[in-house]
Amino acid sequence: MRLLLTSLLMLSATLTYAADTSTRIFDQSMRSLRACLETDYYAPPVIELGGDDRVRVEFDDINSERRYMRYSLLHCDAAWQPSQIVESDYVDGFNQADVEDCEFSSGTFEQYVHYGISLPNQDMPILLSGNYLLKVYLEDNPDCVLLQQRFCVVEKRVGIGAAVSSRTDVDYNDSHQQISITINTANWSINNPYSDLRVVVSQNQRTDNEVMVTQPLRVSGNTIVFDHDRQLIFPGGNEFRRFEMVTTNYAGMGVERYTYSHPYHHAVLETDEPRAFESYSFDRTQYGRFTIRESNSYDSNTQADYMITHFSLAMPRLADGDVYVDGEFTQHRFANLNRMHYNVDTQCYELDLPLKQGAYNYQYLWLPNGMNVAQTAKIEGDHYQTVNEYMIRAYYRVPGERYDRLIGYGLIYSGH
Template identity: 30%
Template sequence: MFSIKFVSAFFIVLLPFSGLSQITEVNPPDYIKTIIFKGNTPETQLPILKLGEYVVLEFDVLNGNEDDYYYKIDHFNYDWTPSALMKSEFMDGFDNQRIRNYQNSFNTYQIYSNYQLTIPNDQTRRLKVSGNYLISIFDSDNNLVFSRKFMINEDLTAVGVVIKRTRDIQFIEEKQRVEISVTSNNNQLNNPSQTVKALIVQNNNLNTAISNLKPQYTLGNQLIYRYDSESSFLGGNEYLFFENKEVRAANTGIRAIDLKDIYHNYLFTNVERASKPYTYNPDINGNYLVTALDVDNPDIEADYVWVHFSLVPNESFKNKNVHVYGNFNNYAIDNSTKLIYDQSRNTLSKAILLKQGFYNYKYVIVEKNGVLNEGAISGNFYQTENNYKVLIYYRDLGARYDKIIGVGEGSSVNISN
C-alpha cells in the first residue's frame, strides 16, 4: 500500500513591487548531495522537456539512515507565481508519494543512499500541460528538504537565437546580447505584446535569467526581439575545471591527493584572471558530470571526496566575501562555498565534499549589499563561450495558465557584431 503525505506548505518570497508570491528553489541540508536532473539531454540541471517526455530526479543522502522521502509537484505561471490550475488539471494521477527507488553505495569510503524518482510513474502517470513545474522533496515529518524547478514545452513555435556583441560602447568588450525570433506556423498568437513573454537563461542558471521580455515588433508570422541592454548578459570567463574520476591518483587540475577518513583532492591554486587577456579554454558552462573509472554504476559506486579549492588573494578582493561557484550545488552561495583566508599559505581556501566526476567552477564575490559580482575575479569578456536558452511563454486571451510554446538555444562561440 502506498504511503501518502498530504503536504501543502511551500516557501515563498514576497515581491515588494507586485504583491505576488514567487516561488524560489530551496537548497538541501549538508547531508544531501549531488542533486541531478536526468532526461533526454545529458545536462545535470534545468531540464526542459517536451510534453510527454520523462524526467529523473536523483540525489544522494549521506547520513546512512535510509530515510523515507516524499515528493510533491506544483504548477506555476511564467513568473513562478502559483498558477490557477487545480492539481487534477495538470496531473493525471497522484503525487505526495514515497520515493521507493533507492540503492545503498557499494565499495565506497563515504556511505550514502542514492534515491531516484522518475516522472511519470505508476502513481504520477502524466503531466498534462506545459509550463513551469516544481518538484519538492519532503521527509517523513513533512519537512521540506529541497526543491527543484523544471519546464515542459509544447513545441508549437520555432525559436531562433542569435548571440551578438552589445551595442553599448561602455560594455562592448564585456557583454553579449541575445536576439530572438519566434515563428508561429499554424498557431495565431493573439495580441502578442500582452500574451507572449520570453525568458533568457545563461548557462542553465535561473538566478541570473532575464525574464518578461515582450516582442518589439511583428514581421509576417514572426515576433522579433532585438533589444540591447534589456537582453544583454555579462560574458564572464570560461570556467575552471578538474576531474577526479580516478580517486587514487592525481588527475586533471589536481595537485595532490591524500587518504584520511575518505580521500582528499588538493587542486592547483588559482589566480585572479580579470586583469589578464581572455584565453579560450573549453568548458561545459558551469555544469558537472558524475563519473568514475572501473565501476559499473557510478550512481552508487562513485565515492565522495573532499576537494580543496585555493585562490591567491590580491588587494582588490582580499577582504571581500569570495565563494566557489558552479552548477554542482545549483549555483547556491552560502557558508559551504565561502573561502577562508589561510595566513600560513597566504591563500583563500575552502574544502567541499563532492562526488567523483568532472566539475566546472569559478570564483565570485558577494558584495556587502548582497549583490553577486561574477566577473570581479574571473573577468568579463565578450569572447567567452556561453550557452543560452530562450523559453517562450504564451497565455491566450481568457486562458488560466502560461504555456511554454517554444524553446530555442544558442551559443556565443560564433558571436558576431
C-alpha cells in the same frame, strides 16, 4: 459545495507555499543533486508535453539506511511563483508518489543511498506545460522538504530563432554578448504579444542574472522580434575552470594531491589565480555542469566516493562583498555552504566542500554587498569570445487561463 471547498483549500495551500522556489537542498545530508534528460546527461531538464523523453533527477542521502521519501509537484508561472491553479489541473491523479528507485553505495568510505526519480511516470502524469518544482520530503513529514528541483515542460507551439553577437549596444568585441530573438507564431496565435508574452533568457543555467523581457522591438505578421534590449546584454564571463577527481591512483586535472585523514579522502585542488586581466583562452567545458565518475567502477552512482575538496584562490581580499564558488554542484546559489573565507596567513580565499568523485566545472563569482546579481569581471574577467550556453523560454498566458504555458524553448551558444 464540498468539492469547491476542497479545491479552494488546495489552491490556498499552493499560494501560501514558501516563496523560495529555487533548486536547492534543505537537508545537508542530501548531496549531488542534479537534473537532466534520461537520454542526454548534459541537457537542461526541459521535456515536451506528451513526448517520449523524461526528466531524470538524482541525488544521494549520506546515510547508512534508506529513508522512505515521497515527492510532489508544484506548478509555477513564468517568474517561478506558484500558479493560481489546483493540483488536479496539472497532475492526473494524486500529487504525491513514493521515491522507489534507490541503491546503496558499495565499497566506499562514505556510506550513502543513491536515489532517482524520472518524470513524468505512471504515478505522476503531467497535464500542462510550464514550470514545475519537484519537492522531495520524508514519508512521515510532508511539511519538511528535503530538497527541491526545477524543471520545465514545453508544448512546442512557436519557433524560436536566436543569435548572439559581440557587437553590442554597449561595446564592440570587448566584454559583452547581446542576444536577439525571433519568435515565429505561424502555428499559434498570440492575441497581444505586448501584454501576454514573456521571454526568459538564462546564461549557463544561472538564475541570478536571468532576465525576462516582455516588450518586443517589433511585431510583423507572424514574427515577433526582441532586439536592442539592454536586458539582453550579458557580461561575457570566461570559460569555466575544470578539475577531475575520478581516481585516487593519481592526481587528475586541476588536483594538486590527495590525502587521507580518517574518515575522509581529501582532494587538494591546485591554487587558482584571478584571470580578470589575462587574455582570453578557449577551453571546451560543459557550461558549469558536473559528471559523477569513478574510473575503476562499473556504476559510478553507487561506487564513487565522497572527498573533502579544498578550493583556494590566491588574491588580495576584496572589500564590500563575498566570493562564491559557482557551478551546477552548488545549485548556482549564494549560500554559506559555497561562500569562500579569506585566510590572511595564506592570502587566499578558501573553501572546503564534500564532493562526489567526478569531473567538475566551476567559476568564482563576486557578489557585492546588498546585490542579488554576481559579477564575473573582478575575478574571472569578461570576454566577448567566451562560449556560453543561453537558454530561451517563451511563455504565453491564454486570455481567461490562470497559468503560463511554456510554448517555445531553445538553446543557443555564443562563439559558434
